Amino acid sequence: MKALLTSSGIKNSSIEKALVDLLGKPIAEADALIVPTAIYPFPGGPGMAYRALTGQGTSPLSGLGWKSLGILELTVLPNIEEEAWVPGVRAADALLFWGGDPLFLAEWMRRSGLTALLPSLRSEAVYVGVSAGSIAASATFVETYTEPPRDMEGRHVSFSTPEGDVDRLLVTGQGAGLVDFAVIPHLENPHHPDASLPNAEKWAAHIPAPTYAIDDETAIKVVDGVAEVVSEGQWKLFQPVTG
Template structure:
């Protein structure tokens, strides 16, 4: 399995080069599917979503598909994933995304598709693979409000592949509270490893090997 887990999409050439290497052929000869499901649970202006879609589309894919995980038959969703060479899952509410995967019985099929495809995550799309994506981690991170807007206080990790947790947007002007003091407060409560990524950074996982690629700044708490 190959993952490029970005904080804020493919914003720099280092991340784009990493994806080219993982795909192994020109983007013009590959299919990508964009999953915007997490964004649906976010209120307000969605210009950030359109900017991310346009940035990805601009790479010049053979086919650019858009797939919502809710409302379609399970087999249809999985067939669309299998038709892609790159599965790109966008940002928004990671708890809504996780619940959409588990609630629609997609986890096993998703993992099957990822055996021979490249996965790219943007923010929420990068957060759903930790086994620590639970109500406890919501309390540690301080984002239980994102669960409460869904009318629940619990969430199941849909995959549980990684022992570490990923938290994006460190030092981001869009999230001015996410500074070192914010990260330090989380670390003081955390009983699991955490990658804190700024918007120019990604965690790359290739065949179980984990590294960080960045044109910015990041922190790791073990």
């Protein structure tokens, strides 16, 4: 499976070209499924999910002119037969993972069986991530929270406090392992003031893999495990700390 991991969707012509290259055909000839699951833990999540699904969100993804677009809601999948949803996933040209809470998304990817299914999908299929959707594609990731998050059983997830930051908690999570690097999105975005370059460097030090900090004009294109940066903006690669 190929991948296009973005901070904020298909924001410029370079990222759109990368998507078309990965699909191997125009977007208008491609079938996609969008996964809105990650957005629900946020206040106003249902409204934000609606805007994402209808192409009204700030991150261009569903409104790109797909041949067909379906909804893949991960939280319902454990309650229905695989025969009802797996064939649709296998047939899709692109799986579009919306942003939100990466811990929540990664957990439901596992619980739904999607994480286990991803490696068996067609090599031509494309995983397209936005923010949390990109974060959850990695094997190990970090995310900051203002309150200690809980797992599905209501237990607090372990966390640390980033150096010099008394308002944020740093949580390490386990993602799908689709790629062998991690992503920190929204670099230097004024609406994400904690995602500064100095903070990204501190967070990356907690990840045992190369970590790309990318802004909203940047994406990581992955084919056969080889990563390529596609950017009209700012990005930085941090190597894992050793020794």
